[in-house]
Amino acid sequence: MRPDLIRLHILAAVERHGSMAGAASELRYTPSAVSQQIRKLEMELHATLVDRHPKGVRLTAAGHLVVRRVQAIDHQLDALSADLEELQRGYTGTVRFGVFPTFAAALLPDVVIGLRTAYPRIRLAVHSSRISPLRELLDEHQLDLALTWDYPWNQTPDADVVRRELLFDPTVLIVAADHPLARVDHIDLADVAAEEWIVRAGGHPTAELLFRCAHAAGFAPKIAIEVSDYQETQAMVAAGLGITLCPRLAAHQLRGDVVVKRLAGPIPTRRICSARIRDAEFTTAAQRLEGILQTVVDDYSAI
Incomplete structure (x- = not known):
């Protein structure tokens, strides 16, 4: 039988106090009630805990051993209360965070450093993936917070998800450093109608971005090569095989033999949001992370 915690504290x-009367006065019991509780505790532990004598009581060696354990339990409970308070205040805990690769490569280090500096006891468990797997992990409650991105034409309402807009990532043009456009300050899409283009393969949204922009500018883009990632895209651009459109964030790690050019006119931008499941717990630690995210993207936007 496990000992009763109240009796242990008695x-x-x-x-x-060195007496039943003193303990009774502190606990607002009668001395006889204290004595009865001690006897029950002795029965539970199968040990004699106090020596009773005419002038009071004295704890036995077993009694002192039990009290030391009670004190250790009290210290652990105090520590538990402190830990829970720290968790509720958002200074500890683990946040499971999902990011997509272009954000991870460009800004995730700043997010991690910012979080560690401001809240060193919050642990960040990062999962980097494409958008669809991240959404599945959110649905399965395996992520507390994830980043998503979309364009105006594929933004769909979702009652199960709470989104917070963090950044509107502008569309930029990447050309080879020796391309004539590299020396032009303002480029309109109509000016590049005759160019060949390098696009992401597999129906990537940035390919649709190019076709929509080209259609609005009155031309059909000539696709030279389809590639699998942005670093490969830059290599093809550097080799003079074409030019490309991409989000500015995707051009964060730029080769020395290509340049980024801003486009004139109303060009669609990529919206980046934080996302969480509406009915899932949104811990204070996760809220702290979202605040750090906002600071990092604000600093990035100001550059």
Whole structure:
């Protein structure tokens, strides 16, 4: 039988005061009630805990051993209360965070450093993936917070998800450093109608971005090559095989033999949001992370 915690604390009070009466006064019991609780505790532990004598009581070696354990339990409970308070205040805990590769390569280090600096006891568990797997992990409650991105034409309402807009990532043009456009300050899409283009393969949204922009500018883009990622895209651009459109964030790690050019006119931008499941717990630690995210993207936007 496990000992009753209240009776353990009664024994500790007896040890503090050296008498049943003193413990009774502290705990607002009668001395006889204290004595009865001690006897029940002795039965539970199968040990004699106090020596009773005419002038009071004295704890036995077993009694002192029990009180030391009670004190250790009290310290652990105090530590538990402190830990829970820290968790509720958002200074500890683990946040499971999903990011997509272009954000991870460009801004995730700043997010991690910012979080560690401001809240060093919050642990960040990062999962980097494309958007669809991240959404599945959110649905399965395996992520607390994830980043998503979309364009105006594929933004769909979702009652199950709470989104917070963090950044509107502008569309930029990447050309080879020796391309004539590299020396032009303002480029309109109509000016590049005759160029060949390099696009992301597999129906990537940036390919649709190019076709929509080209259609609005009155031309059909000539696709030279389809590639699998942005670093490969830059290599093809550097080799003079074409030019490309991409989000500015995707051009964060730029080769020395290509340049980024801003486009004139109303060009669609990529919206980046933080996302969480509406009915899932949104811990204070996760809220702290979202605040750090906003600071990092604000600093990036100001550049």
